[in-house]
Amino acid sequence: MKNEMSPVTSVYFVTLLKAYLRGTKTRLEVLEELRGVTPVQHKDEDVHTEISRLLFKTASELNENFYQEIVAAISQATDTTPSREGVIHQLEAMLTGFITPQQLFDWATWHNEPDAEDGAGFFSDIAVDYFCTQLLPTSFGELTISHYKQALKIFLSGTHNSLKDKVALVLLSEKERQRFLFYLGDYIQGHTSPEQLDVYLLHKFGMDHHSFPYMASLSAIMHDPGKLPALLHMAAMDDD
Structure with a gap:
C-alpha cells in the first residue's frame, strides 16, 4: 500500500528535479535530500542511476499518482534550463571534489541527448549555452583543472556580459x-x-x-x- 500519509507531495519532487536541471543542486545533493525525507531505501546502484529516473522512481514508490503529476508539471515548465547560477554551483562542487568531472559533464550535457528536445532557443545565457552544448561536449578530454578554474572565474565575472563571457570561454584553449x-x-x-x-x-x-x-x-x-x-x-x- 502506498504511503498516502506522507507530507511529501509531487511539488517537492518537481522542485527538486528543477533544481538539478538548472544546476543549483548536484546529483549528490539530490540523493541526500531523498534519503532525508522519504522512507524509501536507496540501494548502492542508485548512485549510478540517472537522477531524473531516480526521482520518478522514488516519487512513484511514495504515491503512484506522483509520476503523472511530475511529468505534467515539468513538461509545462519554462524554468528547467541550465542556469549561470547552476554552472557556478556545479563547477564549485567539482573543484572542491564534491562531484567528479564526469558528473559535471553528465549534468551539463543532459539536454544534448538524441531524444532530448531541440536546444535551439533553449538557453537565455549564451555563455551557459556554449559551455553546455559546445565546450564540454567537444573538449571534455582536454580540459584541465586550470581550465575549470578559469571557467568559474569567467562565470563569476562582475561584468556579467554573456558575449564577453562566451569569447573568454572559447579562448580557454x-x-x-x-x-x-x-x-x-x-x-x-x-x-x-x-x-x-x-x-x-x-x-x-x-x-x-x-x-x-x-x-x-x-x-x-x-x-x-x-x-x-x-x-x-x-x-x-x-x-x-
Missing part, C-alpha cells in the same frame, strides 16, 4: 588563442576586410564584427599589431 592572434592580426594590419573577419568571428564565436564586443578596442589598435596580445589578455579574462 591555447589553440584558439593562437587563432585569435592570427585572424585579428590580419585584420588590424589591413590584410582582411570586416566581412572577411566575420568568417572567423561567426565560426568561432557566433558573432559578426557588429556584435563582437571587442570591435571598438580592435579598431583602436589598427595598424599596431604589437598591442594585440594585450587585447587577447583582456578578452580571455586572464589574471593580471
